[in-house]
Structures are given as structure tokens and as C-alpha cells.
Amino acid sequence: xxxxxxxxxxxxxxxxxxxxxxxxxxxxxxxxxxxxxxxxxxxxxxxxxxxxxxxxxxxxxxxxxxxxxxxxxxxxxxxxxxxxxxxxxxxxxxxxxxxxxxxxxxxxxxxxxxxxxxxxxxxxxxxxxxxxxxxxxxxxxxxxxxxxxxxxxxxxxxxxxxxxxxxxxxxxxxxxxxxxxxxxxxxxxxxxxxxxxxxxxxxxxxxxxxxxxxxxxxxxxxxxxxxxxxxxxxxxxxxxxxxxxxxxxxxxxxxxxxxxxxxxxxxxxxxxxxxxxxxxxxxxxxxxxxxxxxxxxxxxxxxxxxxxxxxxxxxxxxxxxxxxxxxxxxxxxxxxxxxxxxxxxxxxxxxxxxxxx
Amino acid sequence: xxxxxxxxxxxxxxxxxxxxxxxxxxxxxxxxxxxxxxxxxxxxxxxxxxxxxxxxxxxxxxxxxxxxxxxxxxxxxxxxxxxxxxxxxxxxxxxxxxxxxxxxxxxxxxxxxxxxxxxxxxxxxxxxxxxxxxxxxxxxxxxxxxxxxxxxxxxxxxxxxxxxxxxxxxxxxxxxxxxxxxxxxxxxxxxxxxxxxxxxxxxxxxxxxxxxxxxxxxxxxxxxxxxxxxxxxxxxxxxxxxxxxxxxxxxxxxxxxxxxxxxxxxxxxxxxxxxxxxxxxxxxxxxxxxxxxxxxxxxxxxxxxxxxx
Numbered sequence: 001x002x003x004x005x006x007x008x009x010x011x012x013x014x015x016x017x018x019x020x021x022x023x024x025x026x027x028x029x030x031x032x033x034x035x036x037x038x039x040x041x042x043x044x045x046x047x048x049x050x051x052x053x054x055x056x057x058x059x060x061x062x063x064x065x066x067x068x069x070x071x072x073x074x075x076x077x078x079x080x081x082x083x084x085x086x087x088x089x090x091x092x093x094x095x096x097x098x099x100x101x102x103x104x105x106x107x108x109x110x111x112x113x114x115x116x117x118x119x120x121x122x123x124x125x126x127x128x129x130x131x132x133x134x135x136x137x138x139x140x141x142x143x144x145x146x147x148x149x150x151x152x153x154x155x156x157x158x159x160x161x162x163x164x165x166x167x168x169x170x171x172x173x174x175x176x177x178x179x180x181x182x183x184x185x186x187x188x189x190x191x192x193x194x195x196x197x198x199x200x201x202x203x204x205x206x207x208x209x210x211x212x213x214x215x216x217x218x219x220x221x222x223x224x225x226x227x228x229x230x231x232x233x234x235x236x237x238x239x240x241x242x243x244x245x246x247x248x249x250x251x252x253x254x255x256x257x258x259x260x261x262x263x264x265x266x267x268x269x270x271x272x273x274x275x276x277x278x279x280x281x282x283x284x285x286x287x288x289x290x291x292x293x294x295x296x297x298x299x300x301x302x303x304x305x306x307x308x309x310x311x312x313x314x315x316x317x318x319x320x321x322x323x324x325x326x327x328x329x330x331x332x333x334x335x336x337x338x339x340x341x342x343x344x345x346x347x348x349x350x351x352x353x354x355x356x357x
Numbered sequence: 358x359x360x361x362x363x364x365x366x367x368x369x370x371x372x373x374x375x376x377x378x379x380x381x382x383x384x385x386x387x388x389x390x391x392x393x394x395x396x397x398x399x400x401x402x403x404x405x406x407x408x409x410x411x412x413x414x415x416x417x418x419x420x421x422x423x424x425x426x427x428x429x430x431x432x433x434x435x436x437x438x439x440x441x442x443x444x445x446x447x448x449x450x451x452x453x454x455x456x457x458x459x460x461x462x463x464x465x466x467x468x469x470x471x472x473x474x475x476x477x478x479x480x481x482x483x484x485x486x487x488x489x490x491x492x493x494x495x496x497x498x499x500x501x502x503x504x505x506x507x508x509x510x511x512x513x514x515x516x517x518x519x520x521x522x523x524x525x526x527x528x529x530x531x532x533x534x535x536x537x538x539x540x541x542x543x544x545x546x547x548x549x550x551x552x553x554x555x556x557x558x559x560x561x562x563x564x565x566x567x568x569x570x571x572x573x574x575x576x577x578x579x580x581x582x583x584x585x586x587x588x589x590x591x592x593x594x595x596x597x598x599x600x601x602x603x604x605x606x607x608x609x610x611x612x613x614x615x616x617x618x619x620x621x622x623x624x625x626x627x628x629x630x631x632x633x634x635x636x637x638x639x640x641x642x643x644x645x646x647x648x649x650x651x652x653x654x655x656x657x658x659x660x661x662x663x664x665x666x
Contacts, residue, residue: 056616271456272456272457308413
């Protein structure tokens with residue numbers, strides 16, 4: 001019998017994390033990874049056209065990206081589970097894609113109890129029955145290390161980028177991403193990481209003694225995905241701001257110290273966990289306020305229930321610490337120019353406050 | 358029965374429609390007086406809309422209006438936190454955030470709030486939550502437990518009676534339309550009730566998808582949507598499967614922009630075939646005239662299809 005062709009697996013675009021997904025799919029699971037095309041207006045239009053109107057925007061983006069992944073040759077799609085509406089993305093997008101006539105295998109993690117190791121093994125066996133568990137685990141950990149590096153470098157990049165007159169930051173970050181997207185083993189990952197760290201470290205920054213600092217909090221997908229938030233971190237750093245964002249996969253999942261320990265510091269603001277990322281966002285907003293940041297930006301997609309419910313708490317933090325908060329809601333129609341204007345106004349305001357106080 | 362001097366306010370919105378018997382009997386058994394906010398009206402909706410973030414759902418706006426109406430009218434206002442009732446039995450995250458949301462919005466009002474926390478994902482069941490609620494009101498644990506059990510029994514009996522009434526309606530002659538909606542929307546006098554009232558006035562028997570045996574509906578709901586994880590949506594899904602053969606049409610009624618409904622109703626329209634379906638979304642701007650026109654044409658379509666027009 002002829003050997004079965006490799007499974008062609010894909011997962012929708014999500015910030016820059018697809019490099020790690022590719023690595024894990026190819027090195028740990030022994031499948032071929034189909035990289036979905038970079039998100040564009042077309043992705044969004046495709047997704048919005050076939051989505052229910054009032055669903056949160058990431059659903060539309062993700063659906064569009066799934067369609068583009070199928071067009072690019074994927075035969076299997078993977079979708080994650082989740083604590084908010086994300087947990088239902090899988091089943092609904094599967095149904096919509098089937099109704100459109102696409103044929104593929106859908107692996108929906110919401111069908112499994114992912115808190116149990118046995119279930120995880122079932123998923124892995126389903127993806128590739130011939131997988132060697134030991135090798136799989138080792139390579140999976142490498143993939144997670146890539147995520148850690150990516151988050152660490154991205155944070156450093158946006159913190160310093162605004163003060164780099166040479167353009168070296170952009171070049172180093174671009175090269176780093178290329179290295180991660182093409183990595184085929186641990187050595188490639190380590191080399192790419194070392195290269196970007198030394199490049200970023202060697203560029204002399206033209207930074208004032210008291211730069212303007214903003215903290216970014218918000219909904220898990222839109223806050224990290226540059227296409228979805230209209231490259232807000234680029235725009236802010238272009239204005240010579242120091243951009244700080246805690247929310248990323250590393251901090252929220254890999255290094256998360258648990259609801260309990262994080263909640264201590266905000267217990268006076270909320271008695272309970274208000275939503276999947278609420279505790280972290282409230283905690284970080286207060287952290288930024290206490291560290292004397294000049295402003296906060298709250299980012300979410302239209303009709304994101306948990307983040308709408310966090311907003312009254314942020315308003316109270318804003319009052320208590322006298323820190324301005326800019327609330328941004330993104331839907332499929334949010335315009336680049338409109339955002340730019342609002343950011344400029346916000347910048348002018350926090351810059352003026354810094355001079356006055 | 359001894360009487361405590363404390364009064365507890367119950368906002369007549371959201372989970373009130375699901376738990377009103379449980380709450381009122383529980384407090385009554387403990388000798389605690391309750392005040393319930395009045396039926397929703399324009400004033401309440403407007404007050405709530407001012408308090409709420411613009412994008413919040415209609416139901417939350419109504420809820421906040423009711424809370425506002427109770428401020429300074431009682432010692433405590435009850436704002437429960439119901440997060441999860443088991444695996445794949447979550448509530449919308451809004452019910453998880455509600456106590457803190459209200460607390461933050463009303464922190465300068467001087468009003469005190471009372472909460473209880475049902476979160477099976479953190480192994481906190483309803484009875485434990487009510488014992489703590491009793492403790493917060495300085496009721497003896499034994500008494501609180503007895504009050505809870507009496508109240509739970511009353512709640513279940515009340516629900517059973519309502520389900521039986523639906524069964525009777527099912528066997529009546531006439532055009533029957535099933536309304537798939539959350540109880541707090543369909544029973545609210547200012548929004549959902551206009552729909553049922555209109556249907557009755559047009560000679561239609563309205564049935565409710567959520568008034569079915571809950572355990573059975575939860576199981577059946579999984580047939581229609583295996584990964585649907587919202588308790589209230591699963592009950593409605595199960596209710597649709599149970600009643601679809603008995604009715605001439607289904608109205609998917611939701612509040613703008615209800616998170617779970619936005620997705621689940623889309624799935625229902627894609628998977629439930631062979632019965633006329635109307636997707637009706639109510640928001641604070643919806644006039645009754647617009648709703649009535651849509652209902653009228655929906656009824657006409659059903660009658661036309663059945664050759665009765």
C-alpha cells in the first residue's frame with residue numbers, strides 16, 4: 001500500500017504565532033503545515049461576508065483566514081477551545097465552511113476535555129497516529145520556547161522602536177521573524193534569538209530621560225494581532241512613545257501564576273474573576289498606573305462581552321490614579337485614518353499633561 | 358416566624374426570571390423582607406442605558422436600570438454571580454462579571470450589595486453559595502440550609518407546573534409558534550412581552566422553548582450542537598428539538614447584541630430545517646410598530662404555506 005501523504009494542517013493567522021504553530025506541526029507532529037496567507041482586507045471581507053453580524057470581530061477574521069488556508073491547500077483545520085465565545089468558534093465556523101461547500105477534516109479542541117492529558121494524547125494520535133510521544137514532547141517544548149522568545153523580543157522591540165533613529169530595530173525584528181518562520185530545529189531558533197538580542201542591544205537609542213509611556217491592555221486576539229488592531233503598536237512607537245503590553249501567550253498561558261496570586265493586588269477593585277482575561281488586564285492596568293505611566297489604551301473587538309464588562313473597573317482606575325485611558329473598539333469597518341486621528345489626539349493630551357504636572 | 362430588620366432588593370431583570378421563586382422563598386423562610394423593582398418601563402431602560410457601556414446588551418441596560426431604581430430603597434441589593442453549573446454548562450461571561458460590574462458602577466452611591474457565587478468549575482455549588490448568603494445575613498447555617506432546600510423545592514415545583522402548562526398548550530388547536538429566547542427577554546414586560554402579547558392578539562398560541570424539562574433539554578441540546586457550552590442556550594436548543602414537530606413556526610428572539618445568541622441562533626438557522634423561522638433582534642430603539650409588522654408578515658407566511666390564508 002502506498003504511504004499516505006502527509007496531512008496538511010493549518011490554523012488561522014494569529015499575530016506572529018504561526019511560526020511556532022508551523023514548528024510544532026512539522027517538527028513535533030510530523031505533518032505539513034500550510035501557512036495561511038498574511039491577513040488582509042480580503043481576509044476580513046471574506047470572513048465578515050459569511051459570519052453572523054453580531055459575532056465578535058476575531059471570529060470574522062479567523063473564518064476568513066480559514067477560507068484562505070483551505071484555498072492555500074490545507075486539508076485539515078485545527079481550532080482551539082476557549083473560555084468565552086472563542087469556545088464556540090470551532091463548531092460554528094465548521095458549519096459555515098461546510099455550508100459553503102469546503103471539504104476538509106476539522107479538529108475542534110472544544111470537543112475534547114483539554115484539562116486531561118489523556119485527551120491531549122487522543123488529539124495528537126488523531127492528527128498523526130505514527131507520532132513518537134517522546135520526540136513530540138521535546139519538539140513541542142521547543143515550539144513553546146519559540147513563543148517565549150517571540151514575546152520577549154516583541155516586547156523589547158516596541159519598547160525601544162520609537163527611539164531608534166537608524167531603522168536598525170525594524171531590520172533586526174524583521175530578520176528575527178524570518179528566522180522563526182523558517183526554523184527547522186533548535187539551533188535555528190537559538191541562533192535567530194541571539195542575533196536579534198545582540199542587534200537590538202547594540203543600537204544606541206535616542207531616548208529622553210522621561211519618555212512618554214503607555215500601557216496596552218485588552219482582548220486576547222485584537223490586542224496582539226497587528227492586522228486586527230491596525231498596527232497600533234507601530235503607530236504609537238512612530239510617535240516616540242514607549243509601548244508596554246503584558247498580554248501575550250507567554251504571560252497569559254506559559255508563565256501565568258494563576259488567578260489567585262494575581263487577584264490579590266486587585267481584590268479591592270473586584271471580588272471575583274470577571275472574565276477570561278479580566279484579572280490580568282485589571283492587574284496590569286493598575287500596575288501601569290502605579291508605575292506612573294502616562295496613559296492606558298484598552299483594545300477590544302466590537303461586542304467582546306468580557307472586555308466590555310472590564311471597562312467600568314478601568315474607568316475607576318483612571319479616576320483613582322488620574323491616568324487617561326483611551327478605549328478602542330475594532331470592527332470590520334474601523335478605519336486606519338480615524339484611528340490615527342484618535343491616537344494623535346491622545347498623544348497630544350498625555351504630552352501636554354506631562355509638561356503641566 | 359421571626360422578622361429581621363434587613364431588606365433585600367431584587368432587580369426585576371436578568372436571572373430574576375429564572376430564580377425569583379428560589380430567591381423569594383429563601384428570604385421569606387429566613388424572615389427577611391424583599392423589595393422588587395417595578396416592571397421595566399422607558400424610565401428604567403433610559404437610566405440603565407446611561408449607566409451601561411454603549412455596546413453592552415439590551416438586557417444589561419435593563420438590568421442596570423433596575424439596580425438604579427433600587428438604590429436607597431433597601432439595605433442590600435442582591436447581585437448573584439452564576440459562572441458555571443458544570444462541564445459544558447457555563448453561563449454567559451456577563452453573569453460571571455455582574456457583581457463586580459455593578460459594584461464598580463455604583464461605588465459612590467453608598468448602596469450595599471449582596472452576592473452569592475455559583476461556580477462549579479471552582480467546585481462551588483448552589484447550596485454552598487446559599488449557605489454563605491445566609492451567613493452574610495446572620496442566619497444560622499442550619500436555618501439557611503433548610504430555607505435553601507425549601508426554596509429549591511418550590512422553584513422546581515413551580516418550573517414543573519409551568520412546563521405542564523406548556524404541554525397543555527401544545528395539544529390545543531390553533532396556530533402555534535415557538536419562541537426561542539432567554540426568559541429575561543421574553544418575559545420582560547417592556548421588550549419581549551410585546552411579542553407574546555401580539556401573537557396572542559393575532560390568535561396564535563405562543564410556546565416557549567425554555568419551558569421544558571431542563572435535564573432532558575440539556576441532553577438533547579447536545580444533539581443539535583455538541584460543543585455548545587452555555588447552559589441557557591443548551592436548554593433552548595433542547596426545547597427546540599422537543600417541540601419543533603408540535604409548532605408551525607419558530608421565532609428566534611434575542612436582545613441586541615447578545616453574545617451567545619449571535620452565534621447559537623446562526624447555528625440553529627443552519628441546522629434546523631423544515632420549519633419557518635424568524636430571527637428577531639430587539640434593541641432599545643426598536644419600536645413596537647416595526648416588530649408587529651414583522652410578526653404579522655411571519656404569521657401570514659405560515660398561514661399561506663399551510664393554505665389557511
